[in-house]
Amino acid sequence: MFAQANKKFVAKAPPPPTSLGKQLFPSSSPTCTSDIRDQFKKPNATGHATQSARSGREAGSMQDGDRPSAHKGANHQTLAALYSNANNAFSHSKNEVVDLTGSDSHFKGKAEVMLLEDDFSDDEDLDLDFEAPSALPTMPKKAQAETKENMPPPPTPTQPMEWSSSPASHWVPPQQAHELERTDTREKSMKRNSSEEDNSFGLPAPKKRVLPWAKDEDSFSVKTPTHSSRKDFLDPSASAIKEQKLKLKNQRQPQISEPGNDGARGATETANGGAKTTAFSLSKEQRNVLDMVVNKGQSVFFTGAAGTGKSVLMRAIIEELKKKYAKDTERVAVTASTGLAACNIGGITLHSFSGIGLGKEEPTQLIKKIRRNPKAKNRWLKVKCLIIDEISMVDGELFDKLSQIGRTIRNNGRPWGGIQLIITGDFFQLPPVPDGENKRDIKFCFEASTWNTSIDHTIGLTEVFRQRDPQFANMLNEMRLGEISAETERAFRALSRPLSFDDGVDMAQLYPTRNQVETSNATRLRALPGEARRYEALDSGDPKIRDKLLSNMMSPKTLDLKVGAQVMLIKNWNESLVNGTLGKVIAFSDEKTFEMNGVDDFDSNMDDAMAKARRKLKGFSRDSDTDSSASSGQILPVVQFIDIDGNPKIILCQPEDWKVELPNGEVQAKRSQLPLILAWALSIHKAQGQTLERVTVDLGKVFEKGQAYVALSRATSQQGLQVKNFHKSKIMAHPRVCAFYRKLYSVDVASSRMAPAAPKVADVFASRKEAYRGPKQLPPQDEMDPDEEAMRDMGYY
Numbered sequence: 001m002f003a004q005a006n007k008k009f010v011a012k013a014p015p016p017p018t019s020l021g022k023q024l025f026p027s028s029s030p031t032c033t034s035d036i037r038d039q040f041k042k043p044n045a046t047g048h049a050t051q052s053a054r055s056g057r058e059a060g061s062m063q064d065g066d067r068p069s070a071h072k073g074a075n076h077q078t079l080a081a082l083y084s085n086a087n088n089a090f091s092h093s094k095n096e097v098v099d100l101t102g103s104d105s106h107f108k109g110k111a112e113v114m115l116l117e118d119d120f121s122d123d124e125d126l127d128l129d130f131e132a133p134s135a136l137p138t139m140p141k142k143a144q145a146e147t148k149e150n151m152p153p154p155p156t157p158t159q160p161m162e163w164s165s166s167p168a169s170h171w172v173p174p175q176q177a178h179e180l181e182r183t184d185t186r187e188k189s190m191k192r193n194s195s196e197e198d199n200s201f202g203l204p205a206p207k208k209r210v211l212p213w214a215k216d217e218d219s220f221s222v223k224t225p226t227h228s229s230r231k232d233f234l235d236p237s238a239s240a241i242k243e244q245k246l247k248l249k250n251q252r253q254p255q256i257s258e259p260g261n262d263g264a265r266g267a268t269e270t271a272n273g274g275a276k277t278t279a280f281s282l283s284k285e286q287r288n289v290l291d292m293v294v295n296k297g298q299s300v301f302f303t304g305a306a307g308t309g310k311s312v313l314m315r316a317i318i319e320e321l322k323k324k325y326a327k328d329t330e331r332v333a334v335t336a337s338t339g340l341a342a343c344n345i346g347g348i349t350l351h352s353f354s355g356i357g358l359g360k361e362e363p364t365q366l367i368k369k370i371r372r373n374p375k376a377k378n379r380w381l382k383v384k385c386l387i388i389d390e391i392s393m394v395d396g397e398l399f400d401k402l403s404q405i406g407r408t409i410r411n412n413g414r415p416w417g418g419i420q421l422i423i424t425g426d427f428f429q430l431p432p433v434p435d436g437e438n439k440r441d442i443k444f445c446f447e448a449s450t451w452n453t454s455i456d457h458t459i460g461l462t463e464v465f466r467q468r469d470p471q472f473a474n475m476l477n478e479m480r481l482g483e484i485s486a487e488t489e490r491a492f493r494a495l496s497r498p499l500s501f502d503d504g505v506d507m508a509q510l511y512p513t514r515n516q517v518e519t520s521n522a523t524r525l526r527a528l529p530g531e532a533r534r535y536e537a538l539d540s541g542d543p544k545i546r547d548k549l550l551s552n553m554m555s556p557k558t559l560d561l562k563v564g565a566q567v568m569l570i571k572n573w574n575e576s577l578v579n580g581t582l583g584k585v586i587a588f589s590d591e592k593t594f595e596m597n598g599v600d601d602f603d604s605n606m607d608d609a610m611a612k613a614r615r616k617l618k619g620f621s622r623d624s625d626t627d628s629s630a631s632s633g634q635i636l637p638v639v640q641f642i643d644i645d646g647n648p649k650i651i652l653c654q655p656e657d658w659k660v661e662l663p664n665g666e667v668q669a670k671r672s673q674l675p676l677i678l679a680w681a682l683s684i685h686k687a688q689g690q691t692l693e694r695v696t697v698d699l700g701k702v703f704e705k706g707q708a709y710v711a712l713s714r715a716t717s718q719q720g721l722q723v724k725n726f727h728k729s730k731i732m733a734h735p736r737v738c739a740f741y742r743k744l745y746s747v748d749v750a751s752s753r754m755a756p757a758a759p760k761v762a763d764v765f766a767s768r769k770e771a772y773r774g775p776k777q778l779p780p781q782d783e784m785d786p787d788e789e790a791m792r793d794m795g796y797y
């Protein structure tokens, strides 16, 4: 079917439209081939665009409208346009449907995964410090009845669920255009309306809220912070946001209400102590998702290839939601599948949030467990928005269990008890950890019985920011899909050449297992002359759970360094020195000596030109009032980093803080440590989510589906990537994941044909609930649920 469709496309495709409003789903390519069908077709030799590579950050600092038109056009094609020929036909799409619930004989989940059990068992003891309300909220009866009655039978679930099974509504033929318009109006008002969910408890009428950037779309920007506000920028936690708000209030800055200037992202760069404002904007598709989540309160799953800005978007969403619910921070829960991923976004694991421990028991048992733990129960009752990052590693069974727990604990029959879900990840990346005990095949979240009813919108981010070289982005895209053309294979094999750089910073080598990483780094460190300096982390928090929580952190408990050691920065310093930047320890110094001498004195091998360049880069020291170690005379490492533009930058590294916080802002554990790790070698697991300028990947040792893709897609360019032992057989995409994304594509085709004004982002499920509920009509007055009545009274329809 895809082959057929592609032939038709080649023959009949109209010229690409320029509107961003029509995005493809889900494409990872920034070239003109950014079409889901291209992701699933075998690329031909001429398929690669020849557009020259360009620095991602250079582009990133531009406003959307400033981007070169070739690139822009490349990302703005649409399935709607490409498939406007009726031949291609939604009527055939039924035949394309893939049974998500079927087992796949090709897949055998392997048990060899690097994750620790700790990643999933942090702290069922995580507690809040308030009591559970004595009376649970109740759901309006009509709403319950309506939900049950109107739901069609679910697609065959893999296990019986009480309610809320997945409707295969994306199978349903597209609705007429006018229905879509009505859908849009009504979506504002009812159905899940997750963010208003708790309103049903006391039911004040929902407010119509317009965010500033909704008025001026281009004005929302993500900015690197001022030197003094950098700490807050690095720390997306609730307490940091509170601190920042207080600071801003005290300073009475007039721009506090300006989008992009408040919250945790102030502006600036730091060279020579000057204040140069540098910023990049969220793309339009990122802003649309942000709006959908924050303004419209929709439950969304946004996905996309590696480097499409999912993490950047998620951080912006977290920040905005925390501002929205600043009065009651427990309304927003930030979670991720693993401890490491959770730390990266200032959250806790999904297991920790839910208070289910390992979560192996049946839902009824888990519910009892939560009810015995009033603080865990309160988390469930209080939360309005649940963020889940790296969803690809969450088990589908767990997703169903949590959905049922949410319904029961919150006494609310809607999916997850009415909690708004904000989920991101890429199922082509690392899969869930197989369950060693039950030996059952892994189940992805999209295979969960409750997945479809839990998500209002599935959105594909299509613009790749990490790799600006379209040929490289295409190669990675083929790899993502597990379909490598002969040309791409040749190109990857050509990347086996050795690379060396004359700035002394080597490539980071990615390994699949932690042991390999530790052995490699220790050997390299031992081989360096001189004594190692040891930096012990300063940990605080509840001793009962602290160590367990902190063991998930990227930042090590103990860090041994020598002059010559290769290190990686694990926090964003400014726009050009970011998480993932590689560097080399060139000296040790206290801050005063460093400031007095200047950076030049720390490198005797520098030639004149380099010295001249570096003189401009002096002054990377932090505000002494924000850092107790600044005046302590502590001997700290002086590191020469190679920034994202390839320029050397020397900084004196000082300790940073990492926190594990509950949604109420209570700090469970805190670590203060240098923001460095040894980086001759890194694990693929730790590299997930990172952007690396120089990296060597040995595919000989890769064992898991998605692993090779995760490893290679960390690289920003072919020039900074060495690939050893490339073999097609190592490139494995999970067939059920392929089927899932194909199905999204066919839905996108269907919905794009029905829309007079195509959605701003490739939102493939936006209309599915409406589609399967039949033609859109206002419910008769006596059948309206309280939410609908309230919305009607507010004049929404």
Ligand SMILES: Nc1ncnc2c1ncn2[C@@H]1O[C@H](COP(=O)(O)OP(=O)(O)OP(=O)(O)O)[C@@H](O)[C@H]1O
Pocket (backbone or CB within 6 Å): 056, 057, 059, 060, 061, 280, 281, 282, 283, 286, 304, 305, 306, 307, 308, 309, 310, 311, 312, 313, 426, 465, 466, 688, 689, 690, 691, 713
């Ligand atoms: N709107 C944007 N403008 C410019 N650069 C961006 C934008 N969004 C993201 N980036 C940059 O693109 C790179 C990749 O972003 P990010 O890590 O968020 O992608 P991702 O989709 O989460 O990737 P992965 O799935 O591999 O973790 C980062 O260097 C980030 O700074």
